[in-house]
Amino acid sequence: MIPAGFEYHRPTDVASAVAILGRHGDEARVLAGGHSLIPMMKLRMAAPAHLVDLRGIAELGRIEIGDDAVVIGAMVAQHDLIAHEGLAQALPIIREAALQIADPQVRSMGTIGGNLANGDPGNDMPGLMQCLDARFALVGPGGEREVAAREFYESAYFTAREDDEILTRVIVPRPPAGAGWAYEKIKRKIGDYATAAAAVMLGEGFASVAMTNLADTPVWCEAAGRALAAGDVEGCVAAMLEAIDPAEDNRGPVAFKKHAAAAALRRAIARAQARRA
Amino acid sequence: MSKMHVKLKVNGRQVEGLAEPRMLLVHFLREELGITGPHIGCETSHCGACTVDMDGRSVKSCTVFVAQANGAEIVTVEGLTNPDGSLGVIQEKFREHHGLQCGFCTPGMITRAHRLLQENPNPTEEEVRFGIAGNLCRCTGYQNIVKAIMAAAAELNAAKEAAQ
Numbered sequence: 001m002i003p004a005g006f007e008y009h010r011p012t013d014v015a016s017a018v019a020i021l022g023r024h025g026d027e028a029r030v031l032a033g034g035h036s037l038i039p040m041m042k043l044r045m046a047a048p049a050h051l052v053d054l055r056g057i058a059e060l061g062r063i064e065i066g067d068d069a070v071v072i073g074a075m076v077a078q079h080d081l082i083a084h085e086g087l088a089q090a091l092p093i094i095r096e097a098a099l100q101i102a103d104p105q106v107r108s109m110g111t112i113g114g115n116l117a118n119g120d121p122g123n124d125m126p127g128l129m130q131c132l133d134a135r136f137a138l139v140g141p142g143g144e145r146e147v148a149a150r151e152f153y154e155s156a157y158f159t160a161r162e163d164d165e166i167l168t169r170v171i172v173p174r175p176p177a178g179a180g181w182a183y184e185k186i187k188r189k190i191g192d193y194a195t196a197a198a199a200v201m202l203g204e205g206f207a208s209v210a211m212t213n214l215a216d217t218p219v220w221c222e223a224a225g226r227a228l229a230a231g232d233v234e235g236c237v238a239a240m241l242e243a244i245d246p247a248e249d250n251r252g253p254v255a256f257k258k259h260a261a262a263a264a265l266r267r268a269i270a271r272a273q274a275r276r277a
Numbered sequence: 278m279s280k281m282h283v284k285l286k287v288n289g290r291q292v293e294g295l296a297e298p299r300m301l302l303v304h305f306l307r308e309e310l311g312i313t314g315p316h317i318g319c320e321t322s323h324c325g326a327c328t329v330d331m332d333g334r335s336v337k338s339c340t341v342f343v344a345q346a347n348g349a350e351i352v353t354v355e356g357l358t359n360p361d362g363s364l365g366v367i368q369e370k371f372r373e374h375h376g377l378q379c380g381f382c383t384p385g386m387i388t389r390a391h392r393l394l395q396e397n398p399n400p401t402e403e404e405v406r407f408g409i410a411g412n413l414c415r416c417t418g419y420q421n422i423v424k425a426i427m428a429a430a431a432e433l434n435a436a437k438e439a440a441q
């Protein structure tokens with residue numbers, strides 16, 4: 001379980017990091033917490049010749065709570081998402097979801113940016129960010145652009161990010177006051193990836209529903225949100241089941257995944273409704 | 278691959294060495310520094326036997342490159358004894374409550390318990406269980422580990438009160 005050798009870089013600003021990525025093309029990879037990348041490298045399923053570690057870039061570690069939006073730096077670890085009181089006030093669903101990721105040690109290292117950029121359908125943050133209609137700031141040689149979370153995921157491990165771009169910030173609009181929220185995850189054991197997970201936000205005349213690990217990308221389901229906004233829970237669950245496309249694997253056959261998806265969504269809806277002010 | 282100059286503080290002592298960036302922190306501690314408290318159980322980021330404290334956080338040292346740890350402050354189970362070398366409070370409580378059988382998971386458990394009690398000095402039993410969710414034990418069934426950590430919390434809090 002020894003990864004292939006690589007050259008290590010620890011730039012202290014985003015521009016230098018982008019320049020290093022540009023210089024080495026597809027030989028280079030970004031290293032955030034390393035808790036998806038290092039296991040892949042140990043298995044030699046990834047063997048980048050250059051690793052550009054973002055841990056020396058202070059600006060990527062910030063959380064800003066604005067009146068309209070919360071801005072989270074890519075290198076904010078899951079541990080920090082949980083510990084931040086301002087964030088828990090503004091968007092408590094992020095803490096609820098982060099607490100269901102892996103275990104304390106993994107959360108010490110794993111970052112929000114890594115979780116979002118990775119493109120693994122099992123990651124929990126992408127579905128959550130689609131539910132919240134977040135945007136991702138990407139910085140490349142040509143400058144910065146923003147991509148909506150709902151448009152970022154193309155297929156497993158393929159995203160709208162170019163190889164020479166760095167995901168720097170996650171911009172999450174603040175939900176309307178009094179909105180109900182829940183992140184519900186069904187898993188085989190603590191620390192496991194989701195068998196099925198549901199993110200739900202709802203309030204006066206609106207609702208948003210996104211599902212995790214039930215297709216090769218996260219699934220934000222507009223029709224499910226519309227049904228739920230109209231108070232039709234059964235219609236919401238039915239629309240969600242139409243939208244997902246789970247595959248059989250060691251977490252179970254397709255029929256079981258669908259069953260778990262419906263259970264997760266129903267629980268999330270019930271909890272979100274109970275929390276609605 | 279070229280080696281890099283690595284500087285770390287381990288259990289309060291400044292250490293330096295040359296290592297390939299790909300070397301995992303657990304290998305650096307065990308093989309270069311002879312600090313064998315952190316164990317290699319699974320090598321796949323699951324078991325927590327390799328847990329150490331890095332800049333005030335519990336991490337699995339089998340999933341950290343020594344390059345990432347460069348400049349950090351590391352504490353291993355060896356660093357949790359009292360200054361005179363006797364067992365620290367958490368270690369002593371593991372002994373007293375039979376919080377171990379084969380002992381393989383113990384350094385990771387104790388290092389994690391140390392950080393957990395810094396983060397939450399007054400945990401409920403449920404919080405202890407959630408807090409050690411990244412540490413597997415194949416022997417004890419966890420009951421006595423949880424008891425040991427609860428007892429350590431009580432003793433550490435009593436000592437803090439007495440000091441005030």
Ligand SMILES: Cc1cc2nc3c(=O)[nH]c(=O)nc-3n(C[C@H](O)[C@H](O)[C@H](O)COP(=O)(O)OP(=O)(O)OC[C@H]3O[C@@H](n4cnc5c(N)ncnc54)[C@H](O)[C@@H]3O)c2cc1C
Pocket residue numbers: 029030031032033034035036037038039054074075100101102103106109110111112113114115117118122123124125165166167168191192193194321322323
């Ligand atoms: C035992 C275990 C259990 C886990 N369980 C879960 C779970 O239940 N749910 C879950 O969601 N995750 C889980 N994870 C994954 C964990 O949350 C990872 O930390 C996370 O997926 C990736 O974050 P990272 O910071 O470690 O990224 P890294 O591993 O460093 O990077 C992941 C990928 O993203 C790229 N990347 C990282 N940051 C950026 C950036 N800012 N810009 C551009 N590209 C970037 C890297 O090049 C790499 O390809 C688990 C991991 C382990 C080891």
Ligand code: FES
Pocket residue numbers: 316317318319320321322323324325326327328337338339340
């Ligand atoms: S050896 Fe590191 S988690 Fe098992």
Ligand code: FES
Pocket residue numbers: 376377378379380381382383413414415416417
């Ligand atoms: S005491 Fe044997 S693994 Fe925990």
